[in-house]
Amino acid sequence: xxxEEHTAFSAAISGGLYSVTRSWxxxxxxxxxxxxxxxxxxxxxxxxxxxxxxxxKFFRVCYEGRLQKAILILHGxxxxxxxxxxxxxxxxxxxxxxxxxxxxxxxxxxSFSNGVHQWSYFLLWRWKNNFVHKASFPGFAPQQKSER
Ligand SMILES: [Zn+2]
Numbered sequence: 001x002x003x004e005e006h007t008a009f010s011a012a013i014s015g016g017l018y019s020v021t022r023s024w025x026x027x028x029x030x031x032x033x034x035x036x037x038x039x040x041x042x043x044x045x046x047x048x049x050x051x052x053x054x055x056x057k058f059f060r061v062c063y064e065g066r067l068q069k070a071i072l073i074l075h076g077x078x079x080x081x082x083x084x085x086x087x088x089x090x091x092x093x094x095x096x097x098x099x100x101x102x103x104x105x106x107x108x109x110x111s112f113s114n115g116v117h118q119w120s121y122f123l124l125w126r127w128k129n130n131f132v133h134k135a136s137f138p139g140f141a142p143q144q145k146s147e148r
Contacts, residue, residue, distance in 0.1 A: 001113040002063065002143055003038065006106060010034030013105055017098075029098025034106045040074040047071075063143035070133040076123035080104050115141035 010031050018027035041062050046053065048067055061067060083100040090096055107121050116137045119125035129135035 001109050003035070003059075005113070006038065006109065007035050009105065009109055010102065013101070014098075017101065021094075023094045023098075026094035026098040026101075029095045030102040030105075031098075033099040033102030035102075037074045037103055037106045040072050043073065044069060044071050065133060065137065065140045065142050067133050069131045070126060070136050071131050072126070073123070074103075075107060075110065075121055077107065077121055078123050080107065113141075115139050 013034065014027040014031035017030055018024060021027075042053075042058070044067055045058050045061060048069060049057070049061070080100065080103050083096060083103060087093060087096045087100050110116075111118075111121055114120075114137070116139055117125075120137045126136040133140070
């Protein structure tokens with residue numbers, strides 16, 4: 001899913017959370033984590049393409065699934081499980097719960113929009129596949145090119 005779509009969904013979900021809970025911490029943490037979980041794409045891009053960092057090339061490579069390796073360290077249901085336990089242990093701290101909701105909805109949206117395998121967003125599955133993009137994300141549907 002594209003950055004602008006994640007931003008729109010995160011804003012809508014965070015706005016809904018704020019309207020129900022009146023917790024700006026929960027809403028802000030959800031908004032930020034729902035968008036910026038995608039920063040892990042930069043790490044994968046830099047490992048494969050190195051410097052200098054070219055923003056246009058970065059988005060083209062990511063949207064078209066042209067990376068050989070997909071570590072995507074933050075895109076993992078394992079983090080959601082960890083965050084759920086951590087949120088529960090802290091009495092549903094709004095910051096941690098917000099990050100939990102942000103990570104959760106981001107991964108759900110990626111799973112549905114990218115047309116990938118049911119296990120693709122598990123770090124252990126990608127590790128089993130040696131983080132090879134084609135093996136980890138069979139059926140990946142490249143995003144349509146931006147009209148800009
Ligand atoms: Zn993502």
